Amino acid sequence: MIKLESLYVLAGLMFAAFALFNLQDRSNPRRIANFLFWGIYALTFMFGAELPHFVTGCLAIALAVIAGSGKLGKGKTDNTAAARREANAQRFGNKLFIPALLIPFITLLGTLTLKHAPFVEAKNVTLISLVLGTLVAFGAALFMLRDSPVHALKDARHTMDTVGWAAILPQMLAALGALFAVAGVGHVVSDLVKTWIPLDSAFAVVAAYTFGMAIFTMIMGNAFAAFPVMTAGIGLPLIVHQFHGNPAILGAIGMLCGFCGTLMTPMAANFNIVPAALLELKDQNGVIKAQWPTALLLLIVNTILLYLFVFRF
Numbered sequence: 184m185i186k187l188e189s190l191y192v193l194a195g196l197m198f199a200a201f202a203l204f205n206l207q208d209r210s211n212p213r214r215i216a217n218f219l220f221w222g223i224y225a226l227t228f229m230f231g232a233e234l235p236h237f238v239t240g241c242l243a244i245a246l247a248v249i250a251g252s253g254k255l256g257k258g259k260t261d262n263t264a265a266a267r268r269e270a271n272a273q274r275f276g277n278k279l280f281i282p283a284l285l286i287p288f289i290t291l292l293g294t295l296t297l298k299h300a301p302f303v304e305a306k307n308v309t310l311i312s313l314v315l316g317t318l319v320a321f322g323a324a325l326f327m328l329r330d331s332p333v334h335a336l337k338d339a340r341h342t343m344d345t346v347g348w349a350a351i352l353p354q355m356l357a358a359l360g361a362l363f364a365v366a367g368v369g370h371v372v373s374d375l376v377k378t379w380i381p382l383d384s385a386f387a388v389v390a391a392y393t394f395g396m397a398i399f400t401m402i403m404g405n406a407f408a409a410f411p412v413m414t415a416g417i418g419l420p421l422i423v424h425q426f427h428g429n430p431a432i433l434g435a436i437g438m439l440c441g442f443c444g445t446l447m448t449p450m451a452a453n454f455n456i457v458p459a460a461l462l463e464l465k466d467q468n469g470v471i472k473a474q475w476p477t478a479l480l481l482l483i484v485n486t487i488l489l490y491l492f493v494f495r496f
Contacts, residue, residue, distance in 0.1 A: 187307045188232055190314050195228030201340040205258075213256030217344060220249045224351060243355075250348035257344035271328055278327070282320040289316030349453035353405050360408030369415030376417055385426050386490050392417040393486040396437055397444035397478075404450030406441025413437070428493040436489040443485065446478035447471060 202222035205214045223242050231239060249255065272279065293312025297303045303311055325335060343350055363369075372395070380391045392413060399409035418437060422428040445451045448471070455470045466472070 184302055184304060185311050186304045187310060190307075190310060191228045191231060193314065195225045195230075197336070197339075198222075198225035198228060200336050201225075201343055204337055204340045205344070208258040211256055211258035211344075213254055214258070216249055216252070216254035217256065220246060220255060220348070221343070223249075246348075246351070255344070255347050257341065275327065282324040282327070285320040285323055286313070286316040289319055346453060346457050349457050352451075352453050353407060356403055356405035357407035360403065360405070360411050363408070364411035364415050369412045372412060372416030373420055376421070382421070382425070385422075385494065388417065388421045388426065389490045389493070390486055392422060392433075392437065393440040393482065393489060396440040397447075397482050400441040400444030401448035401450065404445075404448060404452065406438055406445055409441050409444070410434075410438060413441075422493060426494060429496050432489070432493045432496060436485050436493070440482055440485045440489075443478045443482040446474040 198221050202218045202220075202225060205211065205217035205221060208214050211217065223245055226234075227239060227242050234242075290309065290313045293315055294309045297308050297312060298305055321332075321335070324330075325332060376388070376391050376395075380387050382388065395417060396406065396409050396413045399413055400406045403409055414434070414437065418433050419430070422433055423430050445454055449456055449468060455474075456467055459467045459470050464470070
């Protein structure tokens with residue numbers, strides 16, 4: 184049976200490959216730091232279920248120390264690889280989007296059809312379908328470009344080295360959000376809402392939840408960190424229990440509201456600051472400035488959609 188732990192091991196093997204490729208890269212003067220960073224990260228995926236919590240915590244601290252030391256770097260760019268990418272772009276054009284589009288298509292198809300499959304862990308069918316979609320897309324890209332898996336992994340390693348520590352920021356912030364929920368931050372948020380928001384107004388409660396998701400995401404840098412706090416503080420006790428809202432609709436649209444906050448904050452460094460650096464923009468906040476009008480409009484639309492649907496289905 185395909186379980187969630189199998190996906191973690193697969194991801195760990197990929198990060199282990201990144202670590203080994205870094206160690207072999209003589210053009211990178213900081214290859215040892217990169218090797219340690221991605222190697223430790225790989226260990227948390229491959230053996231996280233077996234390691235004591237204290238050891239896992241120490242590994243997380245080690246990652247933070249390495250990232251904070253500023254010792255991560257990247258090797259020289261392969262000019263022939265850049266030329267090959269340009270040639271493939273000219274040759275295939277929009278067909279290059281096919282592998283990317285396969286991922287959501289197969290994820291949706293798997294989520295709808297694999298729920299009762301005996302070889303898939305039912306409670307994690309969406310995540311399993313996402314990984315299956317990624318693997319199929321990977322194979323399709325290799326077939327189209329007539330490339331090798333090793334070369335593809337090396338290119339992926341260069342991309343991850345360019346992004347650096349920000350690549351693992353979503354996972355770290357999601358863990359922080361779970362920690363905040365356990366610490367009772369959601370109850371504090373709930374008390375504040377009950378003090379300042381009219382609890383007899385369903386729309387006011389919905390707006391407090393949606394805008395709270397966006398604002399807390401802007402503070403934390405990731406919607407996954409905001410979700411457990413805002414849902415525990417406002418979503419479940421007020422929208423679901425008091426007004427009898429649909430928790431599935433609440434979760435789906437609530438996360439979209441959080442993503443609106445992601446588009447408007449420098450705290451989401453991997454989404455907003457790193458792309459500015461990769462694109463060599465003069466203004467490091469250029470991505471945010473381009474995104475915030477759309478994000479704000481989407482937040483308003485999501486608030487209206489949540490109010491219209493969460494109490495009616």
